[in-house]
Amino acid sequence: MANPKIQELTLDLAELNQMFEQLKRPRNIDAILLQKKRIETELSNLRAQSQANPETQKVRTVNSEVKRYECDISNYAWDQSDKFVKFFIALDGVQDASEENVVVTFKPQSILLKVANVQNKDHKFEVNNLLQEIDVEKSYRKIKTNSVAIYAKKAVEGKKWSHLTSTEKKLADMKKSDMENDLASDKDPNAGLMNIMKKMYDSGDSETKRMIAKAWTEGQEKSRNPELQF
Structure with missing residues (x-):
């Protein structure tokens, strides 16, 4: 029940x-x-x-297996070189998982990591709407102590990504444009930012809405708790 x-x-x-x-x-x-x-x-x-x-x-x-609770992984960092966009995903105990339980599905503009049965849970890390396309065949992952490293091969080598996803870039571009317009017209920049995020939320897909809600909430919590800012 x-x-x-x-x-x-x-x-x-x-x-x-x-x-x-x-x-x-x-x-x-x-x-x-x-x-x-x-x-x-x-x-x-x-x-x-x-x-x-x-x-x-x-x-x-x-199939005689116990169904486990699936958790979304949010603790990660990313970096890039001329050839790769690199993800470093923190997950305690992942080094004890078998190779077949750590699977990354690469698509031209998305990455999906699934890790089965680590600390009696299944884990998922997903990034959609990558800013540029990746070479699926030449992308790979490595299991390390308490982390998984994902190496997404850039389809166009040497091209620097300004943002990780097209959603982040769109939000940044709209923010910059609206902020400039508000400053020019003596409007409140904060009100302009809220209007931008509302517009993007209204027209965005589920991933865009999740990202905007998360970024907005974290920003508001930091503004109310200065000690959270670093």
């Missing part, structure tokens, strides 16, 4: 998402984004607890 609290929070989040689509006032956008972040965090924690609690966890088998 589903956890009633999880069901309630899921309904709350769905309602907030509907409300967000109608918002135009900066203060309301700010408030809804923060509330969405809190609910998403609480949902994630409740789902993890539900899976870990022996009294509520049920054994589900597929």
